[in-house]
């Protein structure tokens with residue numbers, strides 16, 4: 417009897433474990449381009465906020481730009497669940513979408529999460545299923561089973577691409593797994609209240625980040641965050657809700673002085689470029705926010721951002737870095753594009 421029940425529960429466990437995997441149609445097997453870090457990057461595309469229930473037509477436009485790499489900046493799906501079966505099914509919808517498969521066929525993919533794919537709207541370290549949702553996200557991104565990120569807490573990672581003298585480091589921050597709670601006002605126009613003692617990254621990730629920046633021999637250092645770092649006037653999620661962490665990140669950049677640091681973020685269902693000056697840094701610090709692959713704001717309202725350069729883009733969009741390695745120093749151009757590959761914003765950063 418004991419043997420039968422062990423067999424039965426083992427079988428049940430197997431079914432449950434398998435059921436929570438992301439399913440990929442066998443016809444797509446081996447059609448994704450492999451990640452090759454020796455490849456020098458000239459075109460990097462990025463974006464966020466991809467509701468799996470909405471049209472995935474943006475991928476056709478991303479692919480037109482022939483990116484050497486795609487960076488997910490979070491909200492890959494709108495999971496908003498504690499049920500890992502539901503989450504896995506939503507990832508499966510994107511992973512089997514014919515237009516997303518076009519991207520996978522032409523471009524390797526890396527990424528981070530934001531709240532909705534982490535698991536719950538605006539969630540932080542308190543979200544109870546964060547270890548399970550981490551596994552699903554790493555599986556979605558095809559991160560190898562033996563990658564070190566799978567054996568520690570959080571989903572932060574880094575990649576260095578390119579030959580010597582033409583290196584780009586991509587630092588992918590986890591701004592959810594360790595993030596302290598936030599409080600919001602109630603009613604219409606809810607506003608986040610600053611958590612003056614709260615932290616975004618957690619000490620282990622701060623120590624890792626410092627090392628990643630100190631050890632970097634890359635000519636360009638891209639730092640990705642699920643939500644905005646520089647912009648601080650709006651009432652939504654931002655590093656500005658954790659003033660100590662925002663200041664700490666800037667102080668770290670001032671201390672280490674990485675070559676050509678560029679911040680990238682998502683979350684906001686719009687796109688904008690922000691620029692600030694940090695004393696001691698040779699160049700201004702830029703942050704490009706690209707969000708809204710499948711949806712954007714219903715009305716074109718204004719939003720204050722003292723750091724904004726150029727227009728606020730309230731259109732479905734993705735971002736593109738174009739890097740020219742022909743000179744002594746790389747030249748970096750950023751673009752925001754949308755449906756029909758329409759250009760909304762272009763700025764030379766360095």
Ligand SMILES: [Fe+2]
Nearest residue numbers: 491530531683
């Ligand atoms: Fe978000």
